[in-house]
Amino acid sequence: MIALWRHRRARLGLGILGAFAVLAVVGPWLVGDPTAPVARPLSPPSWAHWLGTTGQGQDVLAQTICGARTSLAIGFVVGISQVAIGAVIGACAGVLRGWVDDVLSLLINVFLIMPGLPLMVIIAAYLPTGATTIALVLIVTGWAWSARVIRAQALAIAGKDFVAAARVAGEGRARIVLVEVLPNMTSLLVSACIGATIYAIGAEVALEFLGLGDVAAVTWGTNLYWATNDSALLTGAWWTFVPTGACVALVGFALALVNGAIDEVGNPRLRAEPVFEAAVRRAGRRGAVSTPVLREELP
C-alpha cells in the first residue's frame, strides 16, 4: 500500500477517483433538479449553464454530476460482486482440482467465450428495466474473467507447502479456501476488482445507452442515450455528450492507472529502472543490446 502511494501514476489515479467519489456523494445537493427544464433546449454552454442544456432544456452540468452516483455505485457493486463470485468459484476449482475443477473450468470458459454485449442484451430485454436488472446482468455475464485469473493463482498457491500442511493438519476445505488461499492473493483480488469495475462501468453505460435501462433515471448511460435520441450529433450539440463521456473515460483511466501501478509494484520487471536509464543517458551510452560500461560517469 505504501509502495503504491509512492507510485506517481497511482497517486494521480487515486486522486481522480477520490474527486469523483466526493462528487457522487455530495454533488446532487450542489446542483438543482437535473430533470427540470431550465432553459431553451440545446443551448450551448454559457455563464448561467456552464455545460449548456440538453434537448429537453435540462442543465447538462447537473445531469453529469447526478449521473455519477448511480453509475459509480453500479460499477463498484458489480465489480466487487463479480470478484466475490469469481473468487469462490476460482478458488474452489484451483484448490479442489479433479472433477470439480473440470466442471468449474468448463463453466468459466463457456462464460468467457460468450460475447458479453449480446448476452447482456438478451437477458436485459426479458427482465424489467432498472438499475437492479443492469447490475444483475453485468454480474452474471462478467464474473468469469476474475474467476479465470483467481483459479490460476489458486492452483499455484494450493501447491505450496503451507497449504499442504493445512491439509495434513485436517483443516476443512472451506477453511483452506477462505483462510489459506484467498488471503494470499490480496493484490490479485484488488486488481481483479478494479478490472471488473472498469468493465462494469463501461458496460453499464453501454446498456443504458442502448435504452435497456430505466430511461427516466439520470445516469451517465441515460445521459448519452438522450443525447443521441435528441440528435446531438446532427445539431452539433457536442456539450450534451462530451462531458458525460469524458467522466466515464476519466474514471476508467484513473482505475487503469491504479491497476497498472499494482502490476508494477508486484512485478518490477514491467517497469524500466529509472536510475539505470538516467545513468546510461548521462553517459550517452544508449545501446540496444550490449551491457553499458559506465566507469567514470557514475556519481
Place this chain on the structure above:
Amino acid sequence: MTEPLLRVEELSVEYLTATGPVRVLDGVSFVVGRGEVFGLAGESGSGKTTVALAILRLLKAPAAITGGRVWFDGQELTALGDPAMRGVRGRRISLVTQSALDALNPVMPVGAQLGDAISAHHRVRARDRDARVAELLAGVGIDPGRARSYPHELSGGMRQRVVIAMALAQRPPLILMDEPTTALDVIVQRELLTEIARLQAELGFSILFITHDLALMLELCTHIGVLYAGRLAEVAPAQVIGARARHPYTQGLLGCFPDPRAPSLRLAGIPGAPPDPRHPPAGCRFHPRCDRRLPACSAEPPAPRVIAPGHEASCWLP
C-alpha cells in the same frame, strides 16, 4: 610473457536500482590462456553467471559494468560499441548456458537455430549451411536427421549437445560454458563431459567452465578460480587447488564432497548461507561463515596475495 587469450581486470558489475546500486561483482581478475580450461567455481548467487555474461556484454538492464576491463586477444571488449561487440559474439567467443530446455527457442527446429549460428556473421549458401548443420550435429553425436526436430522432441542430453554444437558453429577460440551439465542425470553428465573434453582436445579452443561442482572441475580444468559473493577468493592451477587450497572457503567447498580415497569419509560442508548482495558484510565477505576468522577479517577486505607463482588467495590467514 605472451598475451593470454582472455584477461579480466578488476571487473565490477552493479545493478543500478531505485533503492541504490547493488554490486554483484567486485574487482574480479583472472586470465585464461590459449588451450586452457579455466574453471570458475562458487555457490549459486556468487556471480559466476554474471562473469560470463559480462564478458559477452549480455547482462540485462539494470546491470552495468561499473569498473574494470575485459581484454580478449588484444582487443578491449569493454570499449566496443554494439556492432563490434556483435562481431565478437559467437564468432570469437561463444556461450553454452545452463538448462538447455530454456536455451533453445521452443518454436524453431533445432537445425534452423544451428543454421542461424552459422550464418550470423556472413552470407552462407543454403546448401552449405545445411551441410554444416549436419556436420555439427554429427560432431556432437546426434543423428543429422534430427535437424528438423523441435527442442521439446529431444531429450535433455541431446538438447545440451545441440547447444554445444551451436557454440562450435564458428569455431571460436573461447567458449564460455555456464553449468553445461547441471540439469542432466549423472550418466548423461558423464557422457557429455567426455564429449566436451574430446572436442576441446581435438579443436584446441579454450573454455571458461562455470559450475558449483568443484569435484568435476578438478577433473576437467587446468586452472580454477573460486568466487565468493562477487569476489575472487582464490585462483590457482587445478592440482594446487586440489592439494594445497589456501582459502578457508575453498577448503570448505572441497570438504563438501567425499573423497573416496580418503581413509575416513568426511563431509564438512560450510555452515551458514552466502550474504545478501545488497548488504555484504564489511571486510572479508566470507568472515561470518569462517571458522578461523581473525580480528582483521571483519575490518578490511583482504587483497589478493601471491602464495606461489600462479596461486593467489584473498585471505588474512598467514
Place this chain on the structure above:
Amino acid sequence: MSYLLRRLALYAVAAWASITLAFVLPRLMPGDPQTAMFARFEGKMSPEGIAALRDTFGFSDAPLAAQYLTYLGNVATGDLGVSASHFPARVGDVIGAGLVWTLWLTGVAVVLAYAIGTALGVLVAWQRGGWLDAIAPPLLALVGAFPFFWLAMLLLLLFGFTLGWAPVRHAHAAGVEPGWTLAFAWSVVTHAALPALTIVVATVGSWLLDMRNTMIGVLGEDYVTLAHAKGLAPRRVMLRYAARNALLPNITSFGMALGFVLSGSLLTEMVFSYPGLGYLLIGAVRSLDYPLIQGLFLTITLAVLGANLLVDLVYVWLDPRARVRTEAP
C-alpha cells in the same frame, strides 16, 4: 491434436448453452411469459404475425421437452422464425444481410488493430526505457478508457460533421448501385473508414500493452540471451526469437478478447447507422423484436465461437508444442 479436441468440446458446450439460454429466457419472464410478450405486439401485428412469433419461440401446448426438441430442430436447420419489426421477413434473411457488413467492418478493423498494436508492443518492449515506452502506456490507458460508442460519437462529430472528411452513416452511398464496380468499392471503403478508425483507436492500446508485457517476460528467457550470444542481428533476435514466442500467449488472449471487441464494434455500428448486426440489434431492442434479438444473439455467439476456432488453428500452427500438449500455457 488433443488441444484442438478440447477446444472443440468447449465450443460445442458453449454453443449448446447459448442455444438453450435463448430457449429458457423467454420462459423465465416474470408473470405469464406468453401473454406478457404477446401483449406487446397486440395491435402492431396481424394474427398471422402473432402465430409466426409463437411458432418462432416454440410456444405451444406441447410439454416443455417437446417444445425444446422442436426448437432445437428449428435452430439446427437455421430457421430462426419471423422478424416482428421487419415483418414478414425471415429472421435469417434479415441477419444474413447484416452479417456481411459486420464481418467486413469488424474483421478488417480488428485484424488491423491487432497487427498495429502487436507490432508497436514489440518495438516498445525492445526499446525499454525509450521515449515511446515512457509515453505510450499512460496515453493508451486514457484512450482505452473511452467508451467505444462515445469515441465513435467524437470521431463522427469531428471528422464527419465538422470537417466533412468521411461519410457519416450507412455502409455505402445511396446513389451507388451495389456490384463489383470501383465506384461501389470506394464507397464501401470510405463509409467504413470512420467506424473502423473507432475500433482501431479503441483497441490498439490493449494489444500494445499486452504484447509489451509478454515481450518483456520473453526477453528475460535464456534462448534470447543465447540468440544474442550467437552474434545474430538484433532485428532477427527481436522477431524470430522474442516476438515469435511472445505471440503465443498474445494470440490466446486475442481469442478471449474477441467477444469483448465485437461487443464494442456492435456499439460503433449503432452510432454510425452501419447496417451490420449491431445496428440490427439496437433496432430490435427498441422495437422489442424478440425473434430478431434471439436470432442475433445466437448468430453473434456462434460467430465468436467460429472466430475462436480460427484463432486456435493459428495457435496450433504457430506452436509446435500445442500438437502434443493438452492445454495452452
